[in-house]
Amino acid sequence: MPTDVINPATGTVFTSVPSLGLEETDAAIERARRAFPAWRAVAPGERARLLRRFAAVVDDHLDELADLEVRNAGHTIGNARWEAGNVRDVLNYYAGAPERLIGKQIPVPGGLDVTFHEPLGVVGIIVPWNFPMPIAGWGFAPALAAGNTVVLKPAELTPLTAIRLGELALEAGLPADVFQVLPGKGSVVGQRFVTHPAVRKVCFTGSTEVGKSIMAGCADQVKRVTLELGGKSANIVFADADLEKAAAAAPSSVFDNAGQDCCARSRLLVQESVYDKFLALLEPAVKSFRVLDPADKSAEMGPLISAAHRDTVASYVSDADVGFIGNAPAGDGWWFPPTVLLARSPDDRHWREEVFGPVLSVLPFRDEEEAVRLANDTEYGLSGSLWTRDLGRALRVSRAVETGALSVNSHSSVRYWTPFGGMKQSGLGRELGPDALHGFTDVKNVFLASGE
Ligand code: NAP
Numbered sequence: 147m148p149t150d151v152i153n154p155a156t157g158t159v160f161t162s163v164p165s166l167g168l169e170e171t172d173a174a175i176e177r178a179r180r181a182f183p184a185w186r187a188v189a190p191g192e193r194a195r196l197l198r199r200f201a202a203v204v205d206d207h208l209d210e211l212a213d214l215e216v217r218n219a220g221h222t223i224g225n226a227r228w229e230a231g232n233v234r235d236v237l238n239y240y241a242g243a244p245e246r247l248i249g250k251q252i253p254v255p256g257g258l259d260v261t262f263h264e265p266l267g268v269v270g271i272i273v274p275w276n277f278p279m280p281i282a283g284w285g286f287a288p289a290l291a292a293g294n295t296v297v298l299k300p301a302e303l304t305p306l307t308a309i310r311l312g313e314l315a316l317e318a319g320l321p322a323d324v325f326q327v328l329p330g331k332g333s334v335v336g337q338r339f340v341t342h343p344a345v346r347k348v349c350f351t352g353s354t355e356v357g358k359s360i361m362a363g364c365a366d367q368v369k370r371v372t373l374e375l376g377g378k379s380a381n382i383v384f385a386d387a388d389l390e391k392a393a394a395a396a397p398s399s400v401f402d403n404a405g406q407d408c409c410a411r412s413r414l415l416v417q418e419s420v421y422d423k424f425l426a427l428l429e430p431a432v433k434s435f436r437v438l439d440p441a442d443k444s445a446e447m448g449p450l451i452s453a454a455h456r457d458t459v460a461s462y463v464s465d466a467d468v469g470f471i472g473n474a475p476a477g478d479g480w481w482f483p484p485t486v487l488l489a490r491s492p493d494d495r496h497w498r499e500e501v502f503g504p505v506l507s508v509l510p511f512r513d514e515e516e517a518v519r520l521a522n523d524t525e526y527g528l529s530g531s532l533w534t535r536d537l538g539r540a541l542r543v544s545r546a547v548e549t550g551a552l553s554v555n556s557h558s559s560v561r562y563w564t565p566f567g568g569m570k571q572s573g574l575g576r577e578l579g580p581d582a583l584h585g586f587t588d589v590k591n592v593f594l595a596s597g598e
């Protein structure tokens with residue numbers, strides 16, 4: 147049964163893709179299992195060359211991939227081009243890995259002891275709709291580099307770029323069945339990755355609720371699992387910070403990708419002595435945030451992903467104290483304006499739950515101790531920022547906030563050179579950075595007796 151693909155900026159169906167059933171999923175996993183021995187046996191330098199070719203082919207199709215994402219996910223053209231470029235860059239980065247997958251030689255008596263980083267076999271990657279290209283690449287690039295074969299399930303709402311990347315892999319010369327993209331339902335294709343014994347690891351990005359069920363399901367086979375789940379990250383602004391700079395940067399830290407970003411700094415904590423001044427600086431920055439047709443080069447934000455998601459986001463605003471609201475186009479499509487809510491207390495629903503939309507909640511704090519306590523008063527721990535000119539405070543607060551990635555005087559979370567992942571219920575394991583291959587390998591220890 148095909149699934150309709152909708153342009154969220156217009157609300158219209160523009161194509162459809164097949165939705166795979168259980169039998170087709172099993173057949174694809176079986177092909178991946180059979181392709182594994184030959185792929186792991188490809189010489190490291192040759193595997194590296196193939197990944198670099200894949201990166202070059204992605205680069206040749208960068209405009210096409212970006213245009214697909216603008217239409218399918220409503221991403222701004224600027225973001226979509228960055229996202230396609232990120233797939234290329236991550237492939238190039240991990241193309242350096244096969245030749246550097248170095249084990250240890252450990253001093254032991256009576257012989258030689260060495261470790262090998264062995265690939266796992268078939269890796270299943272489950273991708274959400276919010277960043278279809280980068281999240282796919284953060285999984286498949288290191289997984290392939292380490293010598294695994296990959297089956298990847300894109301989100302039903304946003305399958306087009308992943309399907310195209312699967313075709314481009316073949317065009318680049320990757321052997322058949324080494325990287326397969328399987329569009330379909332999470333409850334069918336994704337769930338089969340969890341239950342099929344030939345799939346040795348599941349990488350899941352999405353909601354905490356589904357992530358927990360995947361982790362529970364994987365326990366049955368002691369299957370490896372990496373989880374990148376939700377977030378409710380804090381942006382902490384201290385009174386001594388460069389307030390103009392912090393206020394100018396705050397909107398994109400939460401409204402980028404229409405707030406559909408697990409790293410969104412959706413809780414703004416402002417020191418009470420500068421609270422009024424900071425909100426006065428923030429208001430014009432929010433009101434001038436450009437929410438436009440995502441194909442427009444000057445757009446900073448597009449629509450939400452679906453009508454149902456827009457209803458969910460709206461439910462957080464209806465009974466809240468609204469500080470101020472930015473602009474959004476009227477008419478067709480799932481538009482929602484950048485919205486700033488004033489939290490009455492840390493118990494407010496919009497302060498506690500991941501809205502996953504362009505909604506920023508603001509709360510004042512007294513001092514450093516209270517800022518840290520409020521920032522940590524959540525089950526999530528993915529990302530966050532703090533703004534201060536005091537180096538000692540930057541260091542103390544960075545160490546005290548329980549989160550996987552923090553930035554001081556900026557809003558950077560994801561750089562492919564550095565590890566990315568969550569503490570607490572935001573996730574398990576790390577993606578990207580120099581150590582990501584260890585998530586796609588198991589260590590084997592071999593002792594060779596010298597005899598006598
Ligand atoms: P979701 O249900 O967790 O979906 C993420 C991916 O998992 C999709 O590919 C989905 O397939 C698949 N999936 C769903 N149920 C599954 C199951 N039982 N077994 C295996 N795979 C399964 O997330 P959502 O419904 O798209 O979004 C709900 C909320 O999750 C959002 O509002 C947001 O709060 C959060 N979220 C977080 C992130 C993040 O980056 N951490 C990303 C997306 C969403 P289908 O396409 O068929 O649904």
Ligand code: MG
Nearest residue numbers: 332352353356
């Ligand atoms: Mg869901």
